[in-house]
Amino acid sequence: MENREIFAVITAPPPVFVRLDGRAFHRLTECLGLEKPFDEFFHKAMVMACTSLVAESGLNPDFAYTFSDEISLYFSRLPFGGRVEKIDSVSASYAASSLTLAFGGTTLLSLDARVIPATPEFAVEYMINRQGEAWRNHINAYCQQALIEEGKSPKEAAVQLRGLQSKELHEMMHVRGFNLAGTPSWQRRGTLVYKKLTEKEGFNPVTQETVVAERSAVTTEGDLPLFTSPEGREFLQKLFSCP
Numbered sequence: 001m002e003n004r005e006i007f008a009v010i011t012a013p014p015p016v017f018v019r020l021d022g023r024a025f026h027r028l029t030e031c032l033g034l035e036k037p038f039d040e041f042f043h044k045a046m047v048m049a050c051t052s053l054v055a056e057s058g059l060n061p062d063f064a065y066t067f068s069d070e071i072s073l074y075f076s077r078l079p080f081g082g083r084v085e086k087i088d089s090v091s092a093s094y095a096a097s098s099l100t101l102a103f104g105g106t107t108l109l110s111l112d113a114r115v116i117p118a119t120p121e122f123a124v125e126y127m128i129n130r131q132g133e134a135w136r137n138h139i140n141a142y143c144q145q146a147l148i149e150e151g152k153s154p155k156e157a158a159v160q161l162r163g164l165q166s167k168e169l170h171e172m173m174h175v176r177g178f179n180l181a182g183t184p185s186w187q188r189r190g191t192l193v194y195k196k197l198t199e200k201e202g203f204n205p206v207t208q209e210t211v212v213a214e215r216s217a218v219t220t221e222g223d224l225p226l227f228t229s230p231e232g233r234e235f236l237q238k239l240f241s242c243p
Contacts, residue, residue: 007085011083019071028109144158
């Protein structure tokens with residue numbers, strides 16, 4: 001029977017990204033009465049899911065980057081022998097389970113997943129791209145909500161915003177007295193959950209000496225630098241150079 005499983009033998013070499021996207025999450029906004037355009041409770045639930053994926057899932061990704069209803073996992077070592085079908089299905093199902101628990105188990109959730117092969121150079125550009133998408137999503141969300149509050153339907157608002165450049169959208173909010181650059185960093189630049197090496201002082205009872213040992217701790221960074229800046233590129237280079 002196993003030889004009839006058509007995608008079971010497709011494998012990928014590391015490193016890879018696995019990108020998870022919420023399916024029909026606009027329904028979740030309605031069911032839970034979430035605040036628009038951004039809800040801090042929802043974001044904290046996404047961060048909790050990322051933390052669980054990094055620390056407890058057994059998948060062992062190096063880090064998770066999230067904004068809106070998207071999560072990107074980075075793997076320098078792959079579980080399941082690199083089997084794409086299994087990595088996708090387990091990552092998506094585990095994330096959905098984590099989010100269901102975080103939201104109180106009242107709403108059924110699903111996410112889709114895809115594996116994206118990477119190289120060290122591409123990994124940096126991928127993160128720059130996703131942070132750029134976080135910024136575009138942030139601008140569009142605020143502009144669309146502003147138009148809806150002024151009486152437009154969601155469809156009418158989407159039509160009015162279609163094709164506008166970031167500068168035009170930014171100006172649209174500026175004339176309404178709202179500075180998009182003053183919104184919380186997690187809305188504009190996303191949040192990173194990653195394993196960070198820290199030094200911890202201890203005592204060796206055999207040698208009777210104080211020793212310093214390195215420990216890996218899961219850390220959440222919600223105030224990320226702009227990845228296209230020199231500071232941001234340096235941050236990413238260090239992130240990918242970590243074991």
